[in-house]
Amino acid sequence: MKVTAITVQARNPDRVNVSIDGSYRLSLTVAQLAELGLRADDVVGDMELQELEAASTYGKLYQRTLEYALMRPRSIREIKDYLYRKTQTKAIRSRTTGTVSLREGVDVQVTEHVLEELIKKGYVSDVKFADFWVRNRFVRKGVSVRKLRSELLAKGVSSSVIDETLAATERSDEDELAKVIAKKRARYSDDIKFMQYLARQGFSYDDIKSALQE
Structure with missing residues (x-):
């Protein structure tokens, strides 16, 4: 088999299309192309073609996962969940014919490699995620420390990271409770029902009583 063409993609100049024996076969990032040393007119065997296709799959998944991670800081568990969905076989319906075909998911080893690289390069970090979450969660509405802790645990962040993050924050239940009361009191x-509502938000009864008496 012969590499008959390598062309830069019109919509994404950071990727190139690779044609084998006159037909499009796969795409690579420019960095991957340079690393692999692939050139037009190169002859590739079955094993080499499999390696190129694996590199193509990895490159696409890495880019998509990176874009997802950069939308806002993500916990490691969130990225794991995102990558897990990519391993699942999906039914794809053609927009033109309406026929349904199955698209196999990505190999688990590929997703593990993607996650490893994102963590290694600092794009995914539970420490950064926890700091972002505590600094930005319900800043105007108010939120209890207890609820923040519960949410972070649900996102897969360890108790030790949560403890360090909450210890460093300037947000306090007293200030946050005042925000919630100001926003919800009129409802x-x-x-008694209002106190019960505030308690469900994670505030202590002592803090609630004290705040409502002011």
Whole structure:
């Protein structure tokens, strides 16, 4: 088999299309192309072609996962969940014919490699994610430390990272409770029900009583 053409993609100049024996076969990033040393007119065997296709799959998944990670800081568990979905076989319906075909998911080893590289390069970090979450979560509405802790645990962040992050924050239950009361007080004519609502948000009864008496 022969590499008959290598052309830069019109929509993404960082990727190139590779044609084998006159037909499009796969795409690579410019960096991958340089690393592999692939050139037009190169002859490739079955094993080499498999390696090129594996590199293509990895490059595409890495780029998509990186874009997902950069939308906002993500926890490692969030990225793992995202990558897990990419391993699942999906039913794809053609827009033109309406026929349904199955698209196999990505190999688990590829997703593990992607996650490893994202962590290694600092794009995914539970420490950075926890700091972002605590600094930005419900800043105007108010949120209890208890609820922040619960949310971070649900995102897969370890207790030690959560403890360090919460210890460093300037947000306090007293200030956050005042925000919630200011925003929600008018909705409750019954003080008992309002106190129950605030307790469900993670605030202590002592703090609630003290705040409502002010």
